[in-house]
Amino acid sequence: MRERALLAALDALAKAGITSYLEANTSEETVRNYVQLARNQQLHAHVVMALRSDGIDSEAEFTRLKVLRTLAASEPLLRADYIKLFADGLMEFPTQSAAMLEPYLEADGKPGRNFGPTYLLPDVLSWFIRHADGEGFNVHIHAIGDRAARIALDAYADSRAHGGQRSYSIAHLELVDPQDLPRFKALNVYPSLQLQWARPDNYSVEAVLPYIGAARQQRPYPERSLKDAGATIVGGSDWNVSTFSPFEAMAIAISRRNPAEPQRGELGANETLPLRDLFAACTIDAARMLGLDANLGSLQAGKAADLIVLDRRLDDASASSEVLATQVRSPS
Ligand SMILES: [Zn+2]
Numbered sequence: 001m002r003e004r005a006l007l008a009a010l011d012a013l014a015k016a017g018i019t020s021y022l023e024a025n026t027s028e029e030t031v032r033n034y035v036q037l038a039r040n041q042q043l044h045a046h047v048v049m050a051l052r053s054d055g056i057d058s059e060a061e062f063t064r065l066k067v068l069r070t071l072a073a074s075e076p077l078l079r080a081d082y083i084k085l086f087a088d089g090l091m092e093f094p095t096q097s098a099a100m101l102e103p104y105l106e107a108d109g110k111p112g113r114n115f116g117p118t119y120l121l122p123d124v125l126s127w128f129i130r131h132a133d134g135e136g137f138n139v140h141i142h143a144i145g146d147r148a149a150r151i152a153l154d155a156y157a158d159s160r161a162h163g164g165q166r167s168y169s170i171a172h173l174e175l176v177d178p179q180d181l182p183r184f185k186a187l188n189v190y191p192s193l194q195l196q197w198a199r200p201d202n203y204s205v206e207a208v209l210p211y212i213g214a215a216r217q218q219r220p221y222p223e224r225s226l227k228d229a230g231a232t233i234v235g236g237s238d239w240n241v242s243t244f245s246p247f248e249a250m251a252i253a254i255s256r257r258n259p260a261e262p263q264r265g266e267l268g269a270n271e272t273l274p275l276r277d278l279f280a281a282c283t284i285d286a287a288r289m290l291g292l293d294a295n296l297g298s299l300q301a302g303k304a305a306d307l308i309v310l311d312r313r314l315d316d317a318s319a320s321s322e323v324l325a326t327q328v329r330s331p332s
Contacts, residue, residue, distance in 0.1 A: 006033050007042060016245050017308040017328040020046035020287070020296055022192075022236070024140060024171065025084045027052055031068045038075035046306075048290045050082035050140045055120045057128045062135055069137075082138045082167075085128070086119050088148035091174055092207040098145030101177055104211045116145050125155040133159050138167040138291075140192065146175040153183045160187050169289055171236065175212070176222050185230035190289040192234045193223055193281070195253035196242040198271070200264035217268075223253055224271045234289045235282035250278040251324035259324050274316045275323065 013021070023030070026049040037043045049072060051065050065083060072080035089097025096104050099116040106112045120128075129139055141152040149170060156168045169190040174197075184191055197204070198221035209217050219225060226233050237244040251259060254275050256266040287297025295304050309329040314322065 002029065003033050003036060006030075006037060010037075010043065010045060013045065013244060015328060015330065016247075017310075018045070018244065018246065019306050019308065020048075020290070020292060022048050022050055022082065022140065022286075022290060024050045024236075025052045026050060026080065028064075028068060031072055031080055034078055035071055035075055038077055043075070043077050046077050046292060046296065047079075048082060048292075049078070049080040050084035050138075051080055053083050053085060053128075055085045055125065055128050057124070057131050062131065065137065066135065081136065082140050083132055085125070085139065085141045087125070087141050087143040087152050088116060088119055088145050091116075091144050091212075092203055093211050096211065098174065099143075099147035099151065100145045100175070100212075101147045101150065102216075105213050107210070109210070109213070115147065118147070118151065120151070122151050122154055125151065126158040129155050129159045130162055130164070133162075133164040133166055136166070138169075140169045140171060142172060143170050144172050144174045146177045146180070149173055149176050150180055153180055153187060153189065156187050156189050157183070167289055167291055169234065172238075173222065173226070174208075174220055175216060176219075176226065178219075178225070181222070181225055181229035181231070184226060185232075189231075190234045190285075191226050191231050192236045192289070193221065193226075193253075194236050194238045194242060195221060195223060195249045195278075196237060196245075197221065198223065198256055198267060199252045199258040200256075200267040201258050201261065204267055205264065219271065220268045222268075222271055223273050227273055227277060232285050232288065233277070233281045234286045235278060236286075246282045247323055247326045250275060250282070251320040253278050254323065255320035257320065259320070275314060275318060276316055 051068055069080045072078040088099035091098040097116055099118050103112050104114045132139055143149045143152045152170050169192045171192040173191050254272055256272055258264055284297035287293040296306050311327045
């Protein structure tokens with residue numbers, strides 16, 4: 001049953017043009033499903049799995065993670081050498097569980113008292129990441145609020161200071177404090193951005209913006225600010241909360257408009273990037289983050305012919321509606 005669902009998802013991913021991806025927050029059951037599909041010769045994508053963990057450092061937890069990593073390594077298309085951790089929750093009212101440097105505002109616009117919870121204490125996170133480094137695991141941290149981003153960067157900085165060489169990434173990054181922007185480059189941490197969300201809609205306009213105030217409203221989903229600060233941004237999705245279409249994400253990221261509700265205007269209009277930067281984020285730079293760039297991510301002699309064909313030519317002058325309407329040609 002689960003295998004059939006996974007096969008259907010793999011088919012839909014292929015049709016959307018996705019040939020390799022990070023499967024974030026993978027359960028043990030899902031690792032086993034992927035291995036079974038690969039053994040049945042039904043897997044045609046490169047899949048790197050970020051194993052779900054509660055982030056509590058113990059020998060038992062690392063033993064469990066290593067068993068799953070070894071299992072995945074039995075199949076050439078699979079790897080499970082990432083760990084996914086959660087630094088915080090969500091920014092939307094009324095949940096407001098994203099960790100913020102400044103408190104959420106109340107409905108009347110006055111500063112409130114909620115800064116959002118910290119899911120992992122800084123020391124606990126640092127110890128876990130150092131242990132993960134010693135065991136050869138890469139780390140991917142969910143951070144929505146600017147305090148969560150800072151905590152994640154602090155833990156990565158601690159690991160780098162102790163010689164940590166692994167691939168480190170932070171997913172989502174709905175808000176980043178301007179002071180922290182240069183740290184992505186300095187620490188070689190990849191921002192993994194889900195830019196399908198970077199549009200005005202009920203969630204952003206009604207459940208987030210009123211509660212963060214004017215200054216923070218200027219810089220949600222800071223794709224351009226990160227890029228300008230030298231970070232290597234990587235494109236992702238939050239399927240099944242969002243679609244996984246990279247063309248939808250890119251159409252929104254170059255316009256910061258909502259294709260379904262154009263009358264709403266833009267969300268963070270200063271943060272757009274040209275299409276070429278987003279193509280890089282979804283291809284070679286994503287491959288770099290996953291350590292697959294020697295073989296994948298660009299058209300180059302000697303690399304795998306792991307390519308897709310689009311139904312149109314796209315460049316920086318393409319309208320977001322053109323990007324959104326792009327289809328991947330199926331082999332005929
Ligand atoms: Zn997440």
